[in-house]
Amino acid sequence: MKTLLLDIRAKAEDALKNANDDAALEAVRVGYLGKKGELTAVLRGMGGLSPEERPIVGALANEVRTYIENALAEKKKELEEKKLEAKLLAEKLDVTAPGENFEIGVRHPLEKIETEMSDIFRSMGFEIAEGPEVEFDLFNFQKLNIPENHPARDTQDTFYITDNILLRSQTSPVQARVMMDTQPPIRIISPGRVYRADEVDATHSPVFHQLEGLVVDKGITMGDLRGMLETFAKQMFGENTKIRFRPHHFPFTEPSAEVDVSCFVCGGKGCRVCKGEGWIEILGAGMVHPNVLRGCGIDPEVYSGFAFGMGIERIVMIKYGIDDMRLLYENDLRFLKQF
Numbered sequence: 094m095k096t097l098l099l100d101i102r103a104k105a106e107d108a109l110k111n112a113n114d115d116a117a118l119e120a121v122r123v124g125y126l127g128k129k130g131e132l133t134a135v136l137r138g139m140g141g142l143s144p145e146e147r148p149i150v151g152a153l154a155n156e157v158r159t160y161i162e163n164a165l166a167e168k169k170k171e172l173e174e175k176k177l178e179a180k181l182l183a184e185k186l187d188v189t190a191p192g193e194n195f196e197i198g199v200r201h202p203l204e205k206i207e208t209e210m211s212d213i214f215r216s217m218g219f220e221i222a223e224g225p226e227v228e229f230d231l232f233n234f235q236k237l238n239i240p241e242n243h244p245a246r247d248t249q250d251t252f253y254i255t256d257n258i259l260l261r262s263q264t265s266p267v268q269a270r271v272m273m274d275t276q277p278p279i280r281i282i283s284p285g286r287v288y289r290a291d292e293v294d295a296t297h298s299p300v301f302h303q304l305e306g307l308v309v310d311k312g313i314t315m316g317d318l319r320g321m322l323e324t325f326a327k328q329m330f331g332e333n334t335k336i337r338f339r340p341h342h343f344p345f346t347e348p349s350a351e352v353d354v355s356c357f358v359c360g361g362k363g364c365r366v367c368k369g370e371g372w373i374e375i376l377g378a379g380m381v382h383p384n385v386l387r388g389c390g391i392d393p394e395v396y397s398g399f400a401f402g403m404g405i406e407r408i409v410m411i412k413y414g415i416d417d418m419r420l421l422y423e424n425d426l427r428f429l430k431q432f
């Protein structure tokens with residue numbers, strides 16, 4: 094019986110050595126210590142032993158049981174440690190590894206120039222006014238001295254939504270809205286999107302941006318318009334920039350002018366940028382027409398004012414030497430990152 098017990102101990106020891114997971118450990122426990130286990134069977138058979146032999150074999154059997162139990166516990170601990178180690182190894186984090194790069198965005202050239210333009214006018218005391226892009230015919234045309242069937246409507250190919258609602262074709266309706274809302278003194282600019290049913294090409298887009306300006310007060314003259322536009326031109330294109338007015342016609346200003354700046358590349362001698370002219374057209378302007386003032390509730394006998402409007406895309410293209418407007422809308426990062 095003694096050899097049988099020692100034999101069981103050796104076999105259990107062997108089995109434990111090869112047990113490499115929880116299931117194998119459990120199989121060893123059941124196989125030796127379980128109800129039908131080998132050691133249990135020996136203990137059951139002790140009834141047949143003589144009174145002298147019984148305590149000796151009993152003591153040895155207990156010893157073997159304790160031995161197997163301890164060995165099981167130890168092996169279990171060993172397996173758990175191995176498992177933890179494998180887990181830690183799999184989750185290893187190298188805090189010294191270089192970080193992942195992410196791209197830092199840049200401001201779109203249109204937004205950049207719009208901000209620059211707004212800052213210049215704000216430094217001259219202009220406030221920013223806003224108007225809706227979906228606009229009434231009333232503000233886009235009628236209040237601006239452009240009645241129904243007026244030929245000036247043809248020069249701005251307009252997207253109509255209904256007979257009297259449209260996508261604004263210019264930022265000038267904001268002039269009418271501001272004048273109807275506030276009494277002078279008025280000094281506002283209004284940058285924003287405008288829409289015209291134009292085919293897309295290098296210089297046209299059905300959606301583009303304008304910046305409108307309006308000043309109304311007592312005693313405002315064309316000299317004030319000239320002075321403010323000159324200040325703007327010098328800050329935008331350089332200290333040596335000159336401006337010139339050419340007579341023009343807009344229904345909502347009288348007199349009206351198109352305004353050019355001297356070419357900031359050649360200084361007026363003529364080059365590729367100004368197409369040999371020495372001058373570059375940048376905006377339309379004029380003194381607010383008395384009909385417009387009156388129609389918006391401002392007495393033209395008391396007040397006078399000037400207005401101007403310019404295309405922001407145009408200023409961006411001139412300033413950065415961009416010859417195709419479509420580049421501004423394609424969102425090609427290789428292009429946009431240059432500004």
Ligand code: PHE
Binds near residue numbers: 263401
């Ligand atoms: N709204 C005119 C245009 O889009 C520009 C303009 C604005 C002209 C204000 C004079 C005064 O062509």
